Amino acid sequence: METSAASTPASSSSAPSPRRRVSRAERERQILDAAVTVFSERGYANASMDAVAERVGVTKPVLYTHFGSKEGLLLACVSRARTELLEVTSEAAFAAEGPEDMLRRGTLAFFRFLDDRAPAFTLLYSEASIAAEAVEAIRAQQTDFIAGLLGVAAPGADPLQLQGWAQVIVGACERLAVWRKRDPRVTAERATEYLMDLAWGGLAGRTDRSVDP
Amino acid sequence: METSAASTPASSSSAPSPRRRVSRAERERQILDAAVTVFSERGYANASMDAVAERVGVTKPVLYTHFGSKEGLLLACVSRARTELLEVTSEAAFAAEGPEDMLRRGTLAFFRFLDDRAPAFTLLYSEASIAAEAVEAIRAQQTDFIAGLLGVAAPGADPLQLQGWAQVIVGACERLAVWRKRDPRVTAERATEYLMDLAWGGLAGRTDRSVDP
DNA sequence: CCGGCTAGGTTACCCGTGGTAAGTTACCGG
DNA sequence: CCGGTAACTTACCACGGGTAACCTAGCCGG
Numbered sequence: 001m002e003t004s005a006a007s008t009p010a011s012s013s014s015a016p017s018p019r020r021r022v023s024r025a026e027r028e029r030q031i032l033d034a035a036v037t038v039f040s041e042r043g044y045a046n047a048s049m050d051a052v053a054e055r056v057g058v059t060k061p062v063l064y065t066h067f068g069s070k071e072g073l074l075l076a077c078v079s080r081a082r083t084e085l086l087e088v089t090s091e092a093a094f095a096a097e098g099p100e101d102m103l104r105r106g107t108l109a110f111f112r113f114l115d116d117r118a119p120a121f122t123l124l125y126s127e128a129s130i131a132a133e134a135v136e137a138i139r140a141q142q143t144d145f146i147a148g149l150l151g152v153a154a155p156g157a158d159p160l161q162l163q164g165w166a167q168v169i170v171g172a173c174e175r176l177a178v179w180r181k182r183d184p185r186v187t188a189e190r191a192t193e194y195l196m197d198l199a200w201g202g203l204a205g206r207t208d209r210s211v212d213p
Numbered sequence: 214m215e216t217s218a219a220s221t222p223a224s225s226s227s228a229p230s231p232r233r234r235v236s237r238a239e240r241e242r243q244i245l246d247a248a249v250t251v252f253s254e255r256g257y258a259n260a261s262m263d264a265v266a267e268r269v270g271v272t273k274p275v276l277y278t279h280f281g282s283k284e285g286l287l288l289a290c291v292s293r294a295r296t297e298l299l300e301v302t303s304e305a306a307f308a309a310e311g312p313e314d315m316l317r318r319g320t321l322a323f324f325r326f327l328d329d330r331a332p333a334f335t336l337l338y339s340e341a342s343i344a345a346e347a348v349e350a351i352r353a354q355q356t357d358f359i360a361g362l363l364g365v366a367a368p369g370a371d372p373l374q375l376q377g378w379a380q381v382i383v384g385a386c387e388r389l390a391v392w393r394k395r396d397p398r399v400t401a402e403r404a405t406e407y408l409m410d411l412a413w414g415g416l417a418g419r420t421d422r423s424v425d426p
Numbered sequence: 427c428c429g430g431c432t433a434g435g436t437t438a439c440c441c442g443t444g445g446t447a448a449g450t451t452a453c454c455g456g
Numbered sequence: 457c458c459g460g461t462a463a464c465t466t467a468c469c470a471c472g473g474g475t476a477a478c479c480t481a482g483c484c485g486g
Contacts (some may be wrong), residue, residue: 012245021434164407167392168385175384194377234463272465376441
């Protein structure tokens with residue numbers, strides 16, 4: 001185990017990496033990658049800063065000069081994921097034709113993004129805790145974005161109502177995403193359809209009217 | 214309520230509570246109450262076992278004889294909330310007439326339950342982390358319950374689809390609940406309506422068709 | 427080529443907090 | 457009144473987050 005840290009800190013050479021120095025930006029990227037992996041594997045609470053440092057191939061104080069604290073490091077991981085998420089979903093939504101297509105494409109892009117970034121996803125939705133506020137900020141970002149789109153599609157609606165609908169969509173997607181991890185039968189496409197069934201079509205037409213009094 | 218110790222460990226007398234002994238069941242209840250309060254106030258990670266013990270009016274090892282570990286104590290808190298949640302929501306749903314009423318009543322009961330139990334709620338949805346699995350079990354419980362109801366209302370549907378719809382509803386409710394805490398304008402009734410708008414009625418009829426190509 | 431300056435890095439340490447072993451005492455049954 | 461036991465306390469350990477003090481690779485002017 002632990003043969004080589006991160007990707008390959010000591011590289012392939014026999015020399016045990018005689019203390020190479022690296023630029024600040026590059027080191028930060030390395031640390032973030034290592035942190036996402038370690039935190040998602042062992043869980044934030046059970047992951048030690050030493051473990052992250054070892055994976056990068058440096059010692060603990062280096063992490064602190066870059067990110068200040070363990071929590072700070074977690075927050076930086078979340079922050080990076082956040083930026084990427086908005087990029088992916090907004091790009092998908094703006095390529096759509098009309099509200100229904102927009103909802104479908106955006107949702108599908110969301111599920112596919114989480115497929116690509118499985119470790120970061122685990123970190124976000126299973127081990128948030130301390131970063132609760134930062135994760136909440138991601139949801140707020142997505143909610144505002146969706147509420148804005150809904151506002152264009154339904155100009156007459158009350159702003160609060162638009163926000164409420166956006167909350168429903170964000171919450172539903174988050175839950176569907178977690179569910180997918182437990183049941184491989186649920187593809188990104190299928191999850192998207194389940195969301196569309198309710199959010200777009202509604203249950204009203206899908207229930208057996210004979211049960212309804 | 215507040216029988217005695219909880220908020221007043223040293224009681225009222227000048228004597229600093231000369232080591233009173235209490236039955237096992239009673240002590241466990243006291244500890245759970247204190248834990249929910251302390252964990253939700255300071256956050257699980259920042260709350261010390263000593264703080265919980267002090268609030269109860271005992272010393273740390275007592276907590277360990279009852280719950281084994283800090284995580285065990287958190288899990289016990291979650292477990293208690295879980296039982297109560299199913300009681301409340303199933304009671305509401307079974308009092309309903311037809312699917313739509315059932316969805317509405319169940320949802321409303323959920324939001325009102327969280328109003329009653331604000332600290333436990335904070336604990337569940339903002340500071341879970343370690344208890345992620347236990348919180349996930351609550352969601353599974355509610356999802357299964359809702360999928361069962363949907364199965365009765367829509368007998369023709371695919372079981373996986375029913376589960377998917379239930380995930381959408383659970384996720385939407387959870388998110389609406391968190392949102393409500395930040396915006397007092399969103400009453401339990403209003404949040405319920407926003408869910409019904411999408412989950413029952415669907416967006417299809419609510420968008421401006423002129424935007425749709 | 428060399429001396430020195432600085433940013434990147436390390437060693438060695440502190441202390442708060444989860445967790446426990448061993449001793450102490452309140453209450454109950456006889 | 458007197459054991460016995462379950463409830464409780466004191467005193468302690470160890471691990472991990474966080475930091476002060478020191479070190480050195482590597483560039484840069486002379």
